[in-house]
Amino acid sequence: MTEFDDQAALEPAVEEDAYQLDKRLISGILYTLEAKDRHTLVELLEPLHPADIADIIEQINPYDRRRLVQLYGEEFDGDILSELDDSLREEIIQVLRPDVLAEAVRELESDDIVDLVEDLDEPQQEAILDQLEDADRVAVEQALSFPENTAGRLMQRETVWVPEDWSVGQAIDHLRDARQLPEQFYHVILVDPRMKPVGNVTLGKLMSSKRNVPLSTITEDVFQTIPVTQDEEDVAYAFNQYHLISAPVVDGDERLIGMITIDDAMAVLDEEHEEDILRLAGVSEETSLSDTIFEAAKGRATWLFVNLLTAILASLVIGVFSETIDQMVALAVLMPIVASMGGNAGTQTMTVTVRALATKDLTSQNALRVARRELSVGALNGVFFGFIMALVAGFWFGVPMLAVVIGIAMVFTQIAAALGGIVIPMALDRAGIDPALASGPFVTTVTDVVGFFAFLGLASSILL
Amino acid sequence: MTEFDDQAALEPAVEEDAYQLDKRLISGILYTLEAKDRHTLVELLEPLHPADIADIIEQINPYDRRRLVQLYGEEFDGDILSELDDSLREEIIQVLRPDVLAEAVRELESDDIVDLVEDLDEPQQEAILDQLEDADRVAVEQALSFPENTAGRLMQRETVWVPEDWSVGQAIDHLRDARQLPEQFYHVILVDPRMKPVGNVTLGKLMSSKRNVPLSTITEDVFQTIPVTQDEEDVAYAFNQYHLISAPVVDGDERLIGMITIDDAMAVLDEEHEEDILRLAGVSEETSLSDTIFEAAKGRATWLFVNLLTAILASLVIGVFSETIDQMVALAVLMPIVASMGGNAGTQTMTVTVRALATKDLTSQNALRVARRELSVGALNGVFFGFIMALVAGFWFGVPMLAVVIGIAMVFTQIAAALGGIVIPMALDRAGIDPALASGPFVTTVTDVVGFFAFLGLASSILL
Numbered sequence: 065m066t067e068f069d070d071q072a073a074l075e076p077a078v079e080e081d082a083y084q085l086d087k088r089l090i091s092g093i094l095y096t097l098e099a100k101d102r103h104t105l106v107e108l109l110e111p112l113h114p115a116d117i118a119d120i121i122e123q124i125n126p127y128d129r130r131r132l133v134q135l136y137g138e139e140f141d142g143d144i145l146s147e148l149d150d151s152l153r154e155e156i157i158q159v160l161r162p163d164v165l166a167e168a169v170r171e172l173e174s175d176d177i178v179d180l181v182e183d184l185d186e187p188q189q190e191a192i193l194d195q196l197e198d199a200d201r202v203a204v205e206q207a208l209s210f211p212e213n214t215a216g217r218l219m220q221r222e223t224v225w226v227p228e229d230w231s232v233g234q235a236i237d238h239l240r241d242a243r244q245l246p247e248q249f250y251h252v253i254l255v256d257p258r259m260k261p262v263g264n265v266t267l268g269k270l271m272s273s274k275r276n277v278p279l280s281t282i283t284e285d286v287f288q289t290i291p292v293t294q295d296e297e298d299v300a301y302a303f304n305q306y307h308l309i310s311a312p313v314v315d316g317d318e319r320l321i322g323m324i325t326i327d328d329a330m331a332v333l334d335e336e337h338e339e340d341i342l343r344l345a346g347v348s349e350e351t352s353l354s355d356t357i358f359e360a361a362k363g364r365a366t367w368l369f370v371n372l373l374t375a376i377l378a379s380l381v382i383g384v385f386s387e388t389i390d391q392m393v394a395l396a397v398l399m400p401i402v403a404s405m406g407g408n409a410g411t412q413t414m415t416v417t418v419r420a421l422a423t424k425d426l427t428s429q430n431a432l433r434v435a436r437r438e439l440s441v442g443a444l445n446g447v448f449f450g451f452i453m454a455l456v457a458g459f460w461f462g463v464p465m466l467a468v469v470i471g472i473a474m475v476f477t478q479i480a481a482a483l484g485g486i487v488i489p490m491a492l493d494r495a496g497i498d499p500a501l502a503s504g505p506f507v508t509t510v511t512d513v514v515g516f517f518a519f520l521g522l523a524s525s526i527l528l
Numbered sequence: 529m530t531e532f533d534d535q536a537a538l539e540p541a542v543e544e545d546a547y548q549l550d551k552r553l554i555s556g557i558l559y560t561l562e563a564k565d566r567h568t569l570v571e572l573l574e575p576l577h578p579a580d581i582a583d584i585i586e587q588i589n590p591y592d593r594r595r596l597v598q599l600y601g602e603e604f605d606g607d608i609l610s611e612l613d614d615s616l617r618e619e620i621i622q623v624l625r626p627d628v629l630a631e632a633v634r635e636l637e638s639d640d641i642v643d644l645v646e647d648l649d650e651p652q653q654e655a656i657l658d659q660l661e662d663a664d665r666v667a668v669e670q671a672l673s674f675p676e677n678t679a680g681r682l683m684q685r686e687t688v689w690v691p692e693d694w695s696v697g698q699a700i701d702h703l704r705d706a707r708q709l710p711e712q713f714y715h716v717i718l719v720d721p722r723m724k725p726v727g728n729v730t731l732g733k734l735m736s737s738k739r740n741v742p743l744s745t746i747t748e749d750v751f752q753t754i755p756v757t758q759d760e761e762d763v764a765y766a767f768n769q770y771h772l773i774s775a776p777v778v779d780g781d782e783r784l785i786g787m788i789t790i791d792d793a794m795a796v797l798d799e800e801h802e803e804d805i806l807r808l809a810g811v812s813e814e815t816s817l818s819d820t821i822f823e824a825a826k827g828r829a830t831w832l833f834v835n836l837l838t839a840i841l842a843s844l845v846i847g848v849f850s851e852t853i854d855q856m857v858a859l860a861v862l863m864p865i866v867a868s869m870g871g872n873a874g875t876q877t878m879t880v881t882v883r884a885l886a887t888k889d890l891t892s893q894n895a896l897r898v899a900r901r902e903l904s905v906g907a908l909n910g911v912f913f914g915f916i917m918a919l920v921a922g923f924w925f926g927v928p929m930l931a932v933v934i935g936i937a938m939v940f941t942q943i944a945a946a947l948g949g950i951v952i953p954m955a956l957d958r959a960g961i962d963p964a965l966a967s968g969p970f971v972t973t974v975t976d977v978v979g980f981f982a983f984l985g986l987a988s989s990i991l992l
Contacts, residue, residue, distance in 0.1 A: 083769065245732055309790070330797065346876055372916065375864060386857045408832060
């Protein structure tokens with residue numbers, strides 16, 4: 065079935081580092097900064113996509129960054145600002161000449177301006193809003209009046225809609241007569257007399273249908289409207305789950321007030337994932353490669369501090385058994401193995417649970433069954449690794465009962481890890497706390513405490 | 529600026545669990561299975577999106593799953609199969625009646641069939657391909673001839689293209705005359721006489737431009753073609769980076785052979801993220817909530833086994849210092865704290881590095897600067913937490929030199945964690961190994977060994 069070995073020879077060689085910025089290009093740009101050669105700089109940056117220019121700005125050091133923005137001058141456009149990492153925007157905005165900034169912002173669509181200003185300080189926000197024409201300013205301020213991270217912040221206000229009882233011909237004539245259409249639109253939205261969206265017609269269907277066909281007969285099978293206060297994470301979920309390309313946004317009376325397109329939903333999905341990965345590792349979300357050392361250290365310190373407290377707690381458990389350890393130092397040598405295996409198994413179960421909650425695959429419907437399954441998995445791996453470790457410990461220290469103790473302790477710890485890994489994230493989720501953010505410290509506390517207690521406790525009662 | 533408190537009152541209450549499957553609905557479905565009430569089952573499932581039906585099948589237990597598929601019978605369509613988790617597809621396909629399966633598959637577009645069959649065993653794959661009409665079968669087999677996880681597997685073969693020198697009017701007439709257009713298309717691709725794609729015109733632009741306008745004057749600013757052998761991860765990156773909605777796929781001679789749309793790219797992005805999150809936690813990617821206990825245990829055991837080896841390695845280090853511990857049991861109590869803090873800091877840096885590599889933000893251009901920054905962050909947090917821990921240990925055990933030892937050991941370990949967290953993923957990436965998959969065990973080995981060695985080594989030379 066797979067004959068790609070022959071085929072591959074006919075295909076273009078795809079470089080390993082597709083879409084990676086060319087190293088020589090960056091060197092060239094740094095050289096133009098050194099030489100203050102504005103002409104060449106513009107020539108080098110002109111053909112690049114704004115997202116790539118933003119990436120270059122993020123990758124060079126703060127000193128070069130400042131020089132680049134100043135030398136590039138009026139060529140610096142709004143799209144570059146839009147594409148920049150949140151953490152760098154304030155810095156760049158402060159360096160931009162006010163007239164360049166004003167011009168840059170005026171080019172942007174209102175939803176991009178919202179995205180740009182929502183994280184800025186009040187004075188910077190005001191400075192940018194002041195540059196806008198009245199209509200844009202009102203649009204942006206209205207968007208900002210919706211809660212952060214909701215559909216209202218994400219949507220564009222410009223939509224293309226027609227009455228639900230129109231025909232294909234009427235819609236085509238309307239579009240061809242329209243003075244200005246949105247930059248990006250893929251559907252014509254059908255609305256009822258109360259402005260409630262009732263269906264989507266793709267432009268492709270519109271173009272290939274006869275003029276007298278009623279629009280209501282060629283709508284898409286899948287149609288979802290998005291409440292304006294819906295969390296953007298759920299918006300991204302809906303786009304991914306139902307393969308939406310664009311969806312109308314409605315207010316509390318179900319009236320059409322905007323539209324979200326899949327590219328914005330994809331960006332949200334990407335951000336949410338990034339946030340989840342970093343939170344699971346205990347890195348605060350603000351951290352990016354362009355943060356300063358102090359910011360980055362602070363972003364990591366919170367979780368490290370929590371971890372310190374849980375580690376001390378685990379040490380207190382060890383402290384209880386210090387006499388036992390004093391009598392048999394092999395316990396001190398082996399105990400980190402029990403804790404480490406428990407910590408890893410707990411992290412595994414916790415990560416599976418956090419993901420399943422995010423993808424809505426874990427619900428109260430199947431929670432009990434999933435928990436039962438995780439406990440069985442923990443028990444199975446506990447027995448398996450407990451047996452291996454018993455053999456290792458037995459041969460290493462030549463004390464048969466030590467082998468029994470570590471084997472049993474491993475089983476206990478693996479089961480506790482499975483239990484903690486599923487119950488803790490679910491409880492946090494139920495309490496309205498992001499399980500990705502807070503589960504880690506609790507789960508490791510459980511596995512450490514159970515691990516040390518089981519191992520040292522068993523040792524003190526069986527061995528000594 | 530944000531006045532959402534007032535506003536919120538006017539908006540619809542968005543339920544916490546948007547898009548979560550209704551618990552009563554699932555109970556109702558389970559009841560129809562019990563009662564063998566096919567009519568009601570069809571009535572309940574009919575209004576649902578295939579993706580939601582697939583989710584229900586994933587959430588119920590294997591016994592009910594089988595009963596549902598059998599009772600639902602011929603209503604079971606191809607889209608449900610497409611939406612099912614890979615790990616369940618084989619199971620469901622085996623339960624489906626051959627005629628239902630044949631009918632289900634025939635409904636699907638060729639790219640969905642490829643996605644469906646690529647992970648199946650040879651006999652199941654053959655059984656499905658045999659059901660297809662010749663043209664579809666050839667299309668699917670050609671797609672399968674491209675390497676796994678490349679653009680060739682992802683693309684649809686149906687494209688809409690016109691010669692680059694056509695006008696708007698010619699293109700519109702062509703589309704209106706076309707016998708069959710693809711289900712989903714958003715652009716008309718302009719090609720040169722050698723069939724090389726040279727630009728995209730959105731349908732919206734096409735509809736709103738005058739008939740005599742040359743198409744070449746209204747193409748999109750951003751235009752990317754995708755080589756057919758490009759890795760799907762890079763395809764997803766390109767869509768996200770350049771905000772593409774659809775992109776033509778070209779062969780080795782740069783000729784148009786297919787098209788990828790953003791919804792497929794979004795699905796890939798989602799899968800890649802899932803894979804990264806699970807791999808970082810040491811869970812093999814096959815694991816899903818519907819795996820059996822034994823499969824799940826196996827999926828976790830690989831990493832647990834690697835972890836066991838590294839934990840034993842760390843224990844050997846402790847073993848070297850068992851005499852030291854014998855003389856001062858406080859060391860055994862405190863040493864897990866040093867290792868735990870190192871492990872966590874290492875995981876933080878490693879995760880940031882893995883993410884930055886995935887988003888192409890970390891390159892050879894800025895690697896040194898980023899590494900320097902991480903080392904500084906490690907040193908800063910090392911000094912901070914070393915100081916705190918020195919105080920804690922000093923008060924706890926009343927031995928001033930023990931406080932000094934643990935403080936210095938913490939600094940060493942935090943710096944080693946930063947170094948390991950950045951160097952190991954970068955080296956694996958350079959060697960062509962997925963850093964998300966393999967970094968974890970190496971990083972923890974480094975932090976454990978350095979942590980125990982620094983703490984116990986310093987203790988044995990300073991304290992005793």
